[in-house]
Amino acid sequence: MLAGTASVLLAIALIRLWDRWRRPRPGARLLESPLQPMIFLFRDRRLLDATAPARHLLERIGAPDSDWARLAGWIGPRFPGLDLVGRVAAETRIEVEGETGAGSARLRLLAEDLGEGVLRITLTDPEADHAGIVVDSLSQQAMEEELELLRRALDQTPMLVWRQDAQDRITWANAAYLRRAETLSEGELGWPLPRLLDSPKPVPGAGTSTRRAPLESDGVVSWYDCHSHAAGDQVMMFALPADAAVRAERSLREFVQTLTKTFADLPIGLAIFDRQRNLQLFNPALIDLTGLPTGFLTARPTLFDFLDRLREMRMVPEPRDFRSWRQQMNNLESAAATGHHVETWSLPGGQTYRVTGRPHPDGAVAFLFEDITSEISLTRKFRAELLLGTHVLNGIEDALAVFGTGGQLAISNEAYDRLWGEKSASLPEALQLWRSRIEPGPGFAALGQALSLPEGEPQDQGAMSGPDGRLLGWTVTRLGGGRRMVRFRAPELRQEREAEAAGNGHAPAEARADLAVAGQK
Template sequence: MMSERKRGLFGPGADASTKLATQIRTTCVTRLSAIGNHAWRLRALAAGSALSAFAVPAHAQQEAATRLLGSSEVITFSVLIGVVSAALFSAIWMIRQRGRLEEEIGGLRATVSDAKHRNARLQALISDKNRRIIVWDGLSQRPEVLGQLPPETGAPAADAEFLALGRWLKPGSAAEAERAIETLRSQAQSFDLVVETGRNEIIEVQGRVSGGQAFVRFVALNNLRREVAELQLERDRLEQSVTVFQNLLDTIDLPVWQRSREGTLVWANTAYGQAVEARDAQEAVRENRELLPAVTREKIRAVSTFDTPFRDKVSTVVQGRRNFFEVVDALCASGSAGIALDISETEAVREELQRTLKSHAETLDHLATPVAIFDGTQRLQFYNQAFQSLWDLDTAFLERHPDHGEMLDRLRAAAKLPEQLNWRQWKENALSVYRAIDTQTDLWHLPNGQTLRVFATARPQGGATWVFENLTEKVDLETRYNTLLQVQGETIDHLSEGVAVFGPDGKIRLSNPAFRALWGITEAQVQAGTHIRAIEQACAPSYDGADGWKRFGQIITSFDDERPSYRGVLELHTGLVLDFAVTPLSNAQTMLTFVNITDSVRVERALTEKNDALRKADALKNDFVQHVSYELRSPLTNIIGFADLLKTPSMGSLSERQAEYVDHIATSSAVLLTIVNDILDLATVDAGIMELDLSEVSLADLLDDVSMEFAERLKDNHVSLEIVAPPSLGTIVADHQRLKQILIKLLANAANFAPEGTAIELKCWREERDLVFSVSDSGPGIPQDVLRTVFNRFESHGRRGGAGLGLSIVESFVSLHNGTVTIDSREGEGTRVTCRIPGASLPAIAAAE
């Protein structure tokens, strides 16, 4: 590990120096060995020659000297002398070369020792726990990481995790560091950065290039350097914030300015420059162009304090037109800053509103309906002649603008108001409209026999408008109509013919005892709301022919535009022969009549009378349904559309109260639309025509969608949602939309029961292929006698119960999935609703040929 760090520190130069020193050492040793061997041979040759000379006898030497005089001996001796001399010179030269090589080797050894020493010092420096270095060799993609950073910085110890800067640095710092490193490696551009880790620790990053290598050093800062770095970051943040706010102020259409202590302009936005007709804001500041009149500026300097800024409406000329501004100017240590809001259009609207109110008052004065308007202090501000005539009050008393409570006391003393056991409570309820948001409606039965419907509506400007509708004639008509219905009901019940009326959803609306007696069924088996299929099963013991109840069910639940009448004769197992008729009624209803042929004349007369009565009743019902379908749905559509239109910026800005009213309109319309849709869903299910759109549903995505869609409802109810589900719920084949409706309806029902500040638990799990989920709340629970009716329609048990269709829709949709619903509740312990949805299979789709 140490050798790898040294090689990584010195790079290719360190390996080259080491190899060169090794080669030089090897060459020198080889050459010195060769020189030594050669010199040894020369010494041996010279020594042998000398010994040979000394070993010759004297007479031989004399004889030899005589022979030396010859030419051949002279040549041989000369050659010998030359060889010895050359060997001596070579030995001397080699000795000098060897000395020179030893000096060079000594220098290289000193260099290597110095390099080792420097490597040790650098290694000790790198091993510091406060820095870490990344080294890239050229464009190599595998860097070498040296050193460590303190654990408190949050920097990973592993090299691979450390190189992933985005995992331990803040996103902004990580992006900036990665860009700087990329520029360093590609363009050799050095950099110095200060970054922040995920633990808010400060680290200094330096990038350099040296010898074809890129170095990036991460240094953990301490003490003074850390404080300086933090101050530098804080300064950068403040500069960015100031720039952002100045850019924001430059983009708004409201004039904004800043003044020095002497009152001269030091900064203004673009809107200010346009208002004072300058080419730009800088020119307005240089020329000290003023938007506000001198009197207003003097007033600002006189009344503005650090605690109380100046705020007033100011009239000034902008681009040749007189405009009204609401000016706010705040005093600060370096001077002051102000903003002007153009309220010219608001003032014009206010004047137009005054004219409109006056026009409305003139119109209301000519109406026959009594109308009275009270202000925010509950004093009478307007009344028409019909109001005065209704209560027979003195004009002098009304012109005094009496208090509403005083007026009610006076009317009670004159015995003109309904008699109440608790007058104070009744009076407080009547006056609560001044604190309410929605319109309040009540019926007053006056002592003189009149019946009034009272509408009390809070006004946007404060106060309330009271409208009195005389319902005396209408109530009388309704009483007579109800009496007629009772007489008709009694008549039908006493007919000897069997009669049953079914709605378009296939559920029975009414039946008489003769019908039950003819078919031998009980009243419970044909109670209102029972589907025709259940009645068919109850009547099967008496008659099971194909042209009987099955045919009746097809006709009754048919959606054909033309529904023809159907007549025939049935012979029952009991021996009775019945003449039946299937008669379509208005509003898509169908009437079944069964007549015993033995008494056909009497039955025909009674049936005719009964049929006329039912036609009248059905006509009234038809009128009511048409009124709901067209007169209610069309305004509801308009209300939703206009509410959304009012929210759009293109229609102009709304006041806070207007925006609140628009939100209430949109919310109420959405609730009403939800109720209508629920009723339509139930009607479709009851008619047996709803089909599931099966697909593969991701349960995790489904839970996410439900939690996001239900978040606003939970916020309104001041409760929270806890989802308990394993991470791998997988998928299930089901109808995504209906499954989502089931969850939302259950959560809405739990939100109605859950106390404020508590949590609703949604728990999901899998049991083999089945999906099981439960919704629990910690509410007051449901009494045992009420549990039997929780799935009935229009049964509401919560404090904000709604229409009472939620659990009915849940039961219907779960049944469509072949699932089951169970409910467990105890008083004081909360309620748990559990649903089991079995896994289905996707329908096979034949490929197109």
């Protein structure tokens, strides 16, 4: 009996020890990290609930804002051709397996219709089924794909990207940097990589520093815009190709130099003021025309200081008072800023300037000063000669009219206006006017024929009946350039005027002699 009782007690003790050995310890249970499946609950495409791995996946996907759109955009490439909503509505429950992803995971999707518009979606890794657990391989796959995308983007970018430590040693570089380093190196590359560009160091507190640096290879210089960003104890460098910008800046400088040389040779004074109305550009002709000191112009005076200095040097029209002068200059500035404006300045010294104001981009305004004294003198002389010619024509007793190549009336004298009463704009209108004032006959027909012929005798003449019934002689003279001059004279009227002048003692000697002989007879 004692032996049996001892055996039973020993067996019970062994059973309790075995059970205690198999039961997990409290500390070990706290160290376990229970894995949760990736499950999404949607109602009418609105997220109701999701497990922690599922929410983590949605956060990793990012845009767009809708949870359903984000999940659908992520599932679509991995399950091509899957109509999730349509198949669930038709079959209530579907289970599909996706294609092999970019990482180590292959996906299985389980979608179930729970009724009342609730849809449950479960994503699992089938390779973890044999272990009896659900691994969060989807988040791992998303990170692997994002990492692969970033690597490809950095390797395919044309700019040079590298990282260097506090001792300026290169600890990482992209494919473009490695290719350029291999081209410039004579042997095999080793770590740390050689520095290709004199890149700037980030300024504390500024965040980013920029510098343009050259890189010479086989006698060809390439330019890069280098940007540095502090990343902890190291610095990230980005070098963007700037050859196009350098060529554009060089072309711009050459263009500006060409314009500067052109402006220097212009006889017209040029003054360009910016939107704050400060002088930014002028040429030597401005100094020659205005007499302003070079130091005054290089100090970039304002527009009104510039005009006031011209007024002090008597290089502007003399105003009646200072108020009218200031108003006139304000009008000049506003008119030049809004559109093309031209003024003529008659200076006290006898010179005449043409001042032109033109608006420029960004609110700037340019003024051109041109000396037109010789032009004005020539115009005045020409006008005086025209006036003299007009007086000479009006002093001739015969009626004169000159018609141009196209038959337009070019000039006529006062005797012509008195004879016919009015002027005609063209030769056809003049012929019609003459026909209406006289009795047409052979003489008028011969006149019309002489005027209608473009070429013929240098001079044709004849006679016809005048407006008052007296005999009227006419002469057609062909001038240079296809112009024709018509001359009308009345012999009887001329004799009467000569007789009247002889009675007043103003007749010519021959006329007075004829009248004396007639008196003796």
